[in-house]
Amino acid sequence: MSTFELFTPEYDILLAARNVAAQPDRPAEVYRDSLLALTEHYQRLVRESHRLISRSDRAERELTRLNHQLHQLADELAYKATHDPLTDVYNRGAIIDIISTVLTQRQASLIVLDIDHFKRVNDNFGHPTGDAVICDLITRVRHALGGVGSIGRVGGEEFTILLDNVALQQAVLYAQRIHADLNRSNLAALPAYPVTASFGVSWAPATTGFDTLYNAADAALYEAKQQGRNRVMFR
Structure with missing residues (x-):
């Protein structure tokens, strides 16, 4: 999902709320409905942001784990390249x-x-x-x-x-x-x-x-x- 697709509904709701706010003579329920819609989409935005952050954290942890394994493998290969397999002394x-x-x-x-x-x-x-x-x-x-x-x-x-x-x-x-x-x-x-x-x-x-x-x-x-x-x- 692109950034534009992710935030398009929020942009639309924000613009609609601004339009309502610019009209001082509208009924109170119009302002209330606009505020509720804005709040609802703000909550959605928070949830999506939290999901993306969690996914990023998981990806970072996975990269850290893979990097650790890579270093371990490199150490093992270096050891095997320099040591006698029977006695564990240098070759x-x-x-x-x-x-x-x-x-x-x-x-x-x-x-x-x-x-x-x-x-x-x-x-x-x-x-x-x-x-x-x-x-x-x-x-x-x-x-x-x-x-x-x-x-x-x-x-x-x-x-x-x-x-x-x-x-x-x-x-x-x-x-x-x-x-x-x-x-x-x-x-x-x-x-x-x-x-x-x-x-x-x-x-x-x-x-x-x-x-x-x-x-x-x-x-x-x-x-x-x-x-x-x-x-x-x-x-």
């Missing part, structure tokens, strides 16, 4: 971006850990159990870190831990803490089968590239595996 692309960004501003240490003989776990117990082992291990890692660091999954059973603005010595202590926790008791997913990991730790000053930091930690990890696995090495 490879996201953790590389984070490490690279940190290195443009500050020193950083990196822990690279790889589950020892993980293929045997999958072969002997099945991939679902292997997934459960990975999740249990990440739970242990988070507990040992105590909220410090950013964890990323860079391969099937390989993870990185970025320690922002942390020196090498402290980073090695964190890696040793995780290592000791894994050796203290078996994971819940395989209570009768020990699961261990090898660790490589590196450090780099600000303005160092990601590859430099990662390759050093990866070389230390390789050394840990060469020396028998289930140990922490650093460079």
